Amino acid sequence: MFSDMKPEEITGEFKEISLDLYQSITRKILYTELETAYPEGKLIVSTTSIDGIITYVNQSFIDMSGFSEEELIGSPHSILRHPDMPVAAFKDLWDTIQRGEKWQGYVKNLRKDGGYYWVKASIIPKIRAGKIVGFTSVRRKPSRTKVNECIALYSTMNA
Ligand SMILES: Cc1cc2nc3c(=O)[nH]c(=O)nc-3n(C[C@H](O)[C@H](O)[C@H](O)COP(=O)(O)O)c2cc1C
Numbered sequence: 001m002f003s004d005m006k007p008e009e010i011t012g013e014f015k016e017i018s019l020d021l022y023q024s025i026t027r028k029i030l031y032t033e034l035e036t037a038y039p040e041g042k043l044i045v046s047t048t049s050i051d052g053i054i055t056y057v058n059q060s061f062i063d064m065s066g067f068s069e070e071e072l073i074g075s076p077h078s079i080l081r082h083p084d085m086p087v088a089a090f091k092d093l094w095d096t097i098q099r100g101e102k103w104q105g106y107v108k109n110l111r112k113d114g115g116y117y118w119v120k121a122s123i124i125p126k127i128r129a130g131k132i133v134g135f136t137s138v139r140r141k142p143s144r145t146k147v148n149e150c151i152a153l154y155s156t157m158n159a
Contacts, residue, residue, distance in 0.1 A: 005114065009112060031110060034113075097123050106121070106142055107119050123136070
């Protein structure tokens with residue numbers, strides 16, 4: 001599920017970094033500076049189990065991430081984790097949704113081909129009989145102004 005990224009799957013010139021995911025697994029990430037623009041009018045949707053394992057993706061998710069449905073279902077959501085995203089952003093995300101609250105934020109996601117795309121994400125806990133049983137995430141096109149603010153903020157947080 002967490003195989004290293006392979007140079008032959010990357011489009012364009014790339015940099016290499018190792019990321020510690022899931023608190024324990026180290027994954028070799030190959031990433032480029034090529035942005036894929038968020039398509040107008042589309043929603044990118046996924047659902048996960050309580051521990052963040054992907055259980056459903058819609059077609060826009062598949063198209064934007066570059067992974068197949070088979071590669072995504074059963075993988076941890078951190079398959080999209082980009083090295084520019086601060087650890088603290090994901091801590092805030094998990095702290096919020098585990099309290100049963102909705103989280104909103106701007107996320108830079110890694111594509112299978114090493115490129116990236118920005119999203120405005122909402123994550124909503126699915127609660128049944130008072131217990132959290134999973135999460136649903138819906139992403140929309142972010143404004144450029146907000147993306148530029150996040151680029152600056154996240155680079156400060158990572159410094
Ligand atoms: C419903 C849901 C959707 C998520 N969507 C993303 C996403 O699009 N990109 C991402 O990097 N992490 C996403 N996450 C957070 C990941 O589970 C993970 O915390 C993050 O990628 C950082 O990896 P790590 O927790 O292994 O350090 C999502 C989590 C949930 C529960």
